Amino acid sequence: MIDFELSPEEEASVKMAHKTAEELLRPIGRYYDEHEHESPQELIDTMWERRAEGSRDPLGVVGALRIEEMCWGDAGLVLCLAGPGLGGAAVFASGTQEQMGRFLKRFGEGKPVWAAMAMTESGCGSDTSAITTTAVRDGDEWVLNGEKIFVTAGKRAVEESDGFVVVWATVDKSAGRAGMKAFVVEAGTPGMSVEKLEKKLGIRASDTATIVFEDCRIPYENILGSPEVRKLDKTKTAGFQKAMATFDATRPIVAAQAIGVARAALDFVKEALEKEGIEIRYGLPRQKLTAIERDVMDMEATYKAAKMLTMRAVWMMSQGQANSLQASMCKAKTGLAVTKITQKAVELMGPLGYSGKYIVEKCMRDAKINDIFEGTGQINMLVVARRVLEFSRDQLK
Numbered sequence: 001m002i003d004f005e006l007s008p009e010e011e012a013s014v015k016m017a018h019k020t021a022e023e024l025l026r027p028i029g030r031y032y033d034e035h036e037h038e039s040p041q042e043l044i045d046t047m048w049e050r051r052a053e054g055s056r057d058p059l060g061v062v063g064a065l066r067i068e069e070m071c072w073g074d075a076g077l078v079l080c081l082a083g084p085g086l087g088g089a090a091v092f093a094s095g096t097q098e099q100m101g102r103f104l105k106r107f108g109e110g111k112p113v114w115a116a117m118a119m120t121e122s123g124c125g126s127d128t129s130a131i132t133t134t135a136v137r138d139g140d141e142w143v144l145n146g147e148k149i150f151v152t153a154g155k156r157a158v159e160e161s162d163g164f165v166v167v168w169a170t171v172d173k174s175a176g177r178a179g180m181k182a183f184v185v186e187a188g189t190p191g192m193s194v195e196k197l198e199k200k201l202g203i204r205a206s207d208t209a210t211i212v213f214e215d216c217r218i219p220y221e222n223i224l225g226s227p228e229v230r231k232l233d234k235t236k237t238a239g240f241q242k243a244m245a246t247f248d249a250t251r252p253i254v255a256a257q258a259i260g261v262a263r264a265a266l267d268f269v270k271e272a273l274e275k276e277g278i279e280i281r282y283g284l285p286r287q288k289l290t291a292i293e294r295d296v297m298d299m300e301a302t303y304k305a306a307k308m309l310t311m312r313a314v315w316m317m318s319q320g321q322a323n324s325l326q327a328s329m330c331k332a333k334t335g336l337a338v339t340k341i342t343q344k345a346v347e348l349m350g351p352l353g354y355s356g357k358y359i360v361e362k363c364m365r366d367a368k369i370n371d372i373f374e375g376t377g378q379i380n381m382l383v384v385a386r387r388v389l390e391f392s393r394d395q396l397k
Contacts, residue, residue, distance in 0.1 A: 004061055014069060021071075022073060028043065032074075032205040036199060036204040051083075060317075061314050064310060067253060067256040068307075073260075075203055075261050079203055079206035079257075087114075087116045088107065089117070089249045091224060094245065099221075112160070114156040115164050115165070116164075116165045117166045120150045121147065122149055126379045134170055143215055144216040147210065147212050148210070151209045151211050155194050155209045161187060163186070163187035165184075165192070168183075171227070182223070185213070185222070186222075191214050192213055194211055195212045200369075248317065248323055251331040252323070252326075254373065255306070255370075256314070257370060258335060259307045259338065262302075263303060265359070266303055266345065269345045280293050281293060298344075309326070312330070313329070325387040328383040335372075342364040346361055
């Protein structure tokens with residue numbers, strides 16, 4: 001039975017996350033939105049010092065609830081904080097026990113550490129079989145060549161000591177997805193460099209980098225999992241399955257980020273209406289409600305549905321259950337939900353909602369990325385349809 005009931009200690013952890021978001025993130029969110037690429041170093045240092053106060057189950061229900069609360073404060077700032085991030089999730093999903101110990105232990109000690117995941121290329125977005133970055137074995141090393149774009153926290157992962165980037169590359173182009181493997185490239189490795197930083201619509205506090213690999217040599221043992229190129233069945237390959245296992249872990253976390261942004265916009269609207277003496281009359285038949293009341297109730301229902309799907313996917317993951325369908329369901333739903341809720345919030349506030357004076361226009365800008373990264377809404381809809389209908393990739397594209 002699925003149970004989302006929290007213990008007193010877990011409730012305290014979630015409340016602490018909200019307090020942190022309210023006191024540390026929300027007050028400086030606008031500044032770093034307007035000063036893109038300026039590092040919030042004081043916040044980073046403070047949060048790293050406080051990391052022991054956080055949940056010990058970052059990919060569980062409590063962790064997801066904490067992420068929601070923090071993104072209620074500011075999603076861009078959350079993404080720029082030190083931590084395992086997508087790179088750590090890739091090591092956890094694809095690495096051996098030895099590799100997990102070697103690469104993940106650094107997050108529990110020393111100075112702030114970042115880990116990024118580099119998969120997207122200029123000619124390869126959702127179609128991972130089109131990856132052109134190569135990894136060629138040369139004795140006891142792999143030599144990487146290629147370019148990756150839209151790497152979240154890429155600059156920090158490349159330039160900060162003890163950081164690393166998990167790079168998806170092909171060891172055999174003719175093998176398609178079967179030839180795709182993940183490699184850990186540690187910060188400071190010669191041949192890995194940041195070419196540029198993106199200027200973005202939202203989540204501006206988070207750096208989004210283009211990373212170039214030019215004859216970048218890494219140790220042979222930095223390949224995650226087995227180096228063998230093998231097919232598992234007609235529709236899946238070992239390399240592709242490892243990539244999807246990573247997304248099964250990270251998509252619910254991105255969904256949690258989205259519902260935090262959605263709730264921030266929803267809370268602002270309800271507070272603004274309350275200040276104007278506008279009451280939301282729950283319990284009345286829909287035909288007796290005002291248009292504003294119906295809109296707010298629809299926003300609340302959309303938010304709660306997205307949250308329940310997310311909590312289910314996270315709970316299944318924490319229980320060691322296969323959650324590929326649920327991960328894609330919650331990611332697709334929250335991407336649509338946060339876009340709808342934040343746009344409606346701006347609409348309801350009118351010119352004030354469009355103004356940079358209030359948070360809702362920023363929420364709308366921060367929202368859209370949640371329907372794009374970690375698999376676009378369309379791709380996740382395809383995954384859901386294939387799983388439900390039991391269709392292969394060739395049968396449903």
